[in-house]
Amino acid sequence: MYRELQSRLTARMREYLKQQYEVDLPNIGVDQPPQVQMGEYALTFSFELAKKLRKAPRKIAEEIVAGIGPIEGFEKLEVAGAGYINARVDRAVMARDILKSGGSVAASGEKILVEHTSINPNKAAHIGHLRNAILGDTFVRMLRTAGCHVDIQNYIDNTGVQVADVVVGFLYLEKKSKSNVEKLIADPAARGNRPIDFYCWDLYAQVSGWYEQSPENKAKRLKTLHDIEQGDNEAAEIGELISTAVLRRHLETMQRLSIYYDFLPRESEILSLHFWDLAFEQLKKKGVLYLETEGKNKGCWVMKRAGTKATEVVAGEDAGPDEDAKVIVRSNGTVTYVGKDIAYHLWKFGLLGRDFGYRKFFRYSESAVFPQGHDVWISAKTGESEHPHFGGVQAIYNVIDSRQSDPQNNVIEALRLLGYTKQAEHYTHFSYEMVALTPRCAVELGYEVSEEDQQRAYIEVSGRKGFGVKADDLLDALIASAQREVDSRHPELAEDERRGIAEQIAIGALRYFMLKFTKNSVIAFDFKEALSFEGETGPYCQYAVVRGSNIFRKAGLEPEEVLAGDIDFSATAQDDIWELWLTASKLGNTVDQAIATTEPAYVAKYAFQLAQMFNNFYHRHHILTEQDERRKRFLLASAGIARRELVRALSVMGITAPSVM
């Protein structure tokens, strides 16, 4: 709602400026005045125009305010300060519109692919992966709120060195055969009742140490990796077993947080279906790759990096080889990771000329989210005959941490050099910073922390060293902590009900925690902060919703019927209450902005702000004891609007509020 009035105001201003001063301002900046009593919108262009028009900003503002005449939906314009133009809306009219449409957002209809999670299937998910998955899932929810059609993909690197490392662990450290590993996966007792991904977590860390012991050990790694890539041998079969079992665990872990997927493309199919061969042909034909004949990259097919000036040498012949070029095909003929990624992204845009086979892999059972249940498909060499179609999308968002920005840029550059400039422009590396541990947290967890690391602000998580906090462990800790609170507050409730509430609170706390930081801020993880349910947290927002619900429950009314009823809006003149309405009208605006900047934190901040404002309102105005019936109705409507929009904002973040807290 907020957005519609804003565009009406700026459109009228632009028109008037053209007509009156013969200036065209395509982007008229709009702010909000510092206090709501000063108006809902603030325009600052008078300052900008001062020089051009040779008039004082305040004078310009005064002329415009005097001359422009009425604008629909607005009560009046005022000059403020040195030349601001503040616009006041007609509050009663706007309130009526908010009641109807609230923070609804415009529909778009584009087909978009979001790739997120993409955890190597060789160990348990940790807090860094949680940040990725929660950012990705929330971004998907934002896009869907905006009316986009989104496919969610989770890329599985099941033939990489990380999987090979765990296979080495099974084969050489634990001396296990394929059937031993099968038993380990099938029989919980065989792995000491630890989940298989936890088991692999420990094994993976051991293997890293074992490599250090001798060069022979290390040689096993390369051999195993090659075996896995080749296929048809025990190492490959163990790799397949383990990566599939661990992947299943990852899906279960993410499902606990209401994070879902549509398709799981795997590296094994990118290899076996020879995606690279097709990409290689295109890259050679268009001259994107060239065979280096000199220097350190002699014998490799390389590509120039984005931003480097390869054409700089026009006259000078003796420039030598571009040592900075990115190797795509090694001198032994094997393709690098970036090469495979280029092929994969050609497929995503429907530019490769080949498709995956598709097989059903995992099913989300019937629920509120999926009334008919939902299948997760996985890539296969030969798939099922009936399957949905993935790929061939208009835009891509890859949720990958900032450390991958270099390879990501290489892929984008390859698309551009291939002539797919439109696709390159619609390829977004949704980059975010890592989650690290504070030294204190590392010590708490029982890790040895060096003198040097003690002095740092944070220490990078390392799966290779087994250094980190597992996602399931964190979630369990959050649930346990929430459970204690719920048990003491609501002993009257049944046990499974209390458990359900504790889970909702834990998920709210975790998802909000991962979203409240802006993307390029490193999260220095600390249990104390992450386990907090007070202040700027998910439970704070959930609590505001519960309070809102309680009012209606005690009043014996449904929020919807109050909002649909007859309401006297004269009390919107009261600034503190009006501010609540105004904030409630801005969800659509916030989501738009969050999409445009790929910054989910805006939504988190918004939800907190709205919750805070509601809590404020809650204390200041006691609704059920209000004697004036008209005012009581209005206050109920105010609570209803705030609650409705807060519920929407939380649902964009994948958070639901429990019935009681």
Add this chain to the structure above:
RNA sequence: GGGCGCGUAGCUCAAUCGGAUAGAGCAUCAGCCUUCUAAGCUGAGGGUUGCAGGUUCGAUUCCUGCCGCGCCUACCA
């Protein structure tokens, strides 16, 4: 060396295209439960926005140079 990012209150973080008095939470201190739930509310203290210049009516925001920190920069994947 080059690329990307960061530096804001004791701590953790916000601040829309450059906009009005730089805001939250935590922590500290002082208050508020006979009320629709205190996972809450009110108030107080706490700032030379790393440093030095520049652009501008206006700079936390843009530019330049320093200082400090992190990540990336392999024919590993």
